[in-house]
Amino acid sequence: MTAVPDEAADPTFFTLDAAKADLMQVESLTTACLNWDYGKRDSRVWSLYEKNKASQWNATTDIDWDHDVRFGAELTEENGARLAGFVVGEGSPVPRELLTQFRWEYQAWMCSQFLHGEQGALVTTARLVETVPDMDAKTYAASQVADEARHVEAFAKYMDEKLGTVYPVNPGLGTLLHDVLSESRWDIVYLGMQVVMEGLAITGLRLASSGFGDPLIRQITKMVAADEARHIAFGVTMLTGMYQDAMSAELKEREDFLMESIRLMSTRFMLREVWERMELDVDKGLRFARTNPMMATYRQLLFQQVVHVLRQLGLLTERVKELLLAENLVRPETMVSTR
Ligand SMILES: [Fe+2]
Ligand SMILES: [Fe+2]
Known part of the structure; x- marks a missing residue:
């Protein structure tokens, strides 16, 4: 497994420089499988597949692209990115006069990570089409791949034509995508x-x-x-019941x-890239993101x-719980029952 990035020091594996490269390549040893039993269907998976087919939309025609989005324009409280409106006041690296800029940068950063995550979903789910043994799961996964391609299309068009800027993939997200694509299981x-x-x-x-600022x-x-x-x-x-009889080594x-x-996803929400691009005090920004109660609440919601x-x-084990609590990603009262 890859070393866990430490937010205090830059990640050792997936640095921001690596994230800025055009291509990420991942070597893996996977087993593709074909299944000749076409009759055996899990009705729950098949009904999700039927829903997927019926819910397809067209990113070109079903989205109102005529909306004018002006990156950096003043935002009113009604149409401002309310999600980011709390980043003023004590401990914040953002001076009040830069709040509008911060809101747009925050929106651009979030949408960039959505976009990169969508591409990650596209490629990892395509991997499932190859590797998962059941035919109904392959079929569903293929329909998810089509969804993810559409999601990439919509976010990429928005970033390119409306915001005109895109952030590189966050190192935590990039590392996790690398880990997942290296997986054979x-x-x-x-x-x-x-x-x-x-x-998330x-x-x-x-x-x-x-919460975002434009329709x-x-x-x-x-x-x-x-x-x-x-x-x-x-x-x-697909995973329900899978771990009930698993060996302890497999579970571990x-x-x-x-x-x-x-851990990787926890580091993702420290907004380092935004503090850097705005040339604000990065250490102050990281400290603020880690300790500000509203930011902590946001991560807990996610x-x-x-x-x-x-x-x-059945995977909310004691060790997982301890980590979630240590990273302040859950409220302690929600951790009472584990399974
Ligand atoms: Fe998606
Ligand atoms: Fe998805």
Whole structure:
């Protein structure tokens, strides 16, 4: 497994310089499989597949691209990015006169990470088409790949044509994508993508769909979030019951993977790249992001969905709980029952 990036020092593996390179290549040894049994269907997976087919939308025609988005324009409280409105006052590196700029940079950073995460979902789910043994799961995964391609299309068009700027992939996200794509065990791919990354993304998208400053991005995030709900359900369906009779060594490997994923995703929300681009005091920004109560609440909200699914799967173990508490990603009272 890859070394865990330490936010205090830059990540040892996936540095910002690496993130700025055009291409990330991942070597892996995977086993592709074909399944000749076409009759055997898991009705839950098949019904998700039917829903996916019926819920396809067209990023070209179903989104109102005529909205004028002016990066850097003054925002009123009504249309401002409310999510970022708290970044003023004590301990904040953002002076009041830079609040509008910060809101736009924050929105650009968030949308950039959505975009990179969508590409990650596209490629990792394509991997599942190859490696997962059941034909119905291959079929569903293929339909998810089409969803993810559309999500990449929508976010990329928004960044390119409307914001005119894009941040590199966050090192924590890049490292986790690298870990997942290096994996040969398909259930761990589900844990990394459908449970952790999509679990975080759905809440982030929903918050963005009500908090961001322009109607266009609110529409895009809302439509993408609706698809993500089905993708998460696919992961939960595939993994339910899988770990009940697992050997302790197998369980420990899943637990180790989850703990590294949680650490990586925790470092993602420190906004280092935003502090750097705005030429603000980076140490002050990192300290603020780590300790500000509203930022901590935001991270806890993001992790709620992940915790919920881990509990369902029997993977909210003592070690995972301890890590979530140590990283302040959950409120202690929500950790009472583990399984
Ligand atoms: Fe997606
Ligand atoms: Fe997805």
